[in-house]
Amino acid sequence: MKTSGFLRPGQTEKVVVSFRPVIVGTYHQNFMLEDSMNAEGAGGLGGVSVRIQGEGKVDASTSVRPDIKRSTSSRAKDFEVSETEVNIPATRVGKRRSVGIKIRNPSSQLIRIKCKIELNNCTNESSAALSIPLSSVQIKPHAFVLLPVRFQPKEIGEIRGIVKLQAVGRTEIEIDIVAEGVSETVSEL
CATH class of the missing domain: 2.60.40.10 (Immunoglobulins)
Known part of the structure; x- marks a missing residue:
């Protein structure tokens, strides 16, 4: 859904954020939401910073490939x-x-x-x-x-x-x- 970019006083707009981490770990990103009414008078510095963060975890639903060679050792491997x-x-x-x-x-x-x-x-x-x-x-x-x-x-x-x-x-x-x-x-x- 594309946003209009402008809000009237008291108006809200939903923004969907997708998160697809490539590795295990913590991620964060800061976004600046500018206030165009105050930005001009404040030298372009008006607005609010929004921090969005997430954590990449292991996907347990991923199937294990059956074609991976296994050791012939009698002792089971841990990993x-x-x-x-x-x-x-x-x-x-x-x-x-x-x-x-x-x-x-x-x-x-x-x-x-x-x-x-x-x-x-x-x-x-x-x-x-x-x-x-x-x-x-x-x-x-x-x-x-x-x-x-x-x-x-x-x-x-x-x-x-x-x-x-x-x-x-x-x-x-x-x-x-x-x-x-x-x-x-x-x-x-």
Whole structure:
């Protein structure tokens, strides 16, 4: 429904907001609703700021693909990851890029997984450049989550890290992360 953009005193108008998060986490956005009557007299600063926020959670209704290969081990796995190495595309210094690691729970029980990242080249700059915003995730039975890995380079060069995932009392799974910070300007050869 398209809004008219103008309201008379005492009039209200409903605005529908759709929310479709791409990864698990908390989102927010501020919108400025301008008051055109006061905005002109106040140098364009009249109005109200409205904050809309939501939380992306696991979709337990998502069906599990039957074509995923299972381990022949007699011990049941607590969780599975989609890949053992993630290559984050080259990212300009100062920009931010996020990629997701898909973690599946093939079991019939809810599991909690602790998440941490360790960096191979542990300078202060690199530790701030590669991060995960969640220290743990819960995954419902036969569902999955996307664990976000954020990369915001502050200098040019390659950064390597290891995301470590562990369910309580179980073996740790490691995923290698490779990322590269590149120059703001692209030089021509």
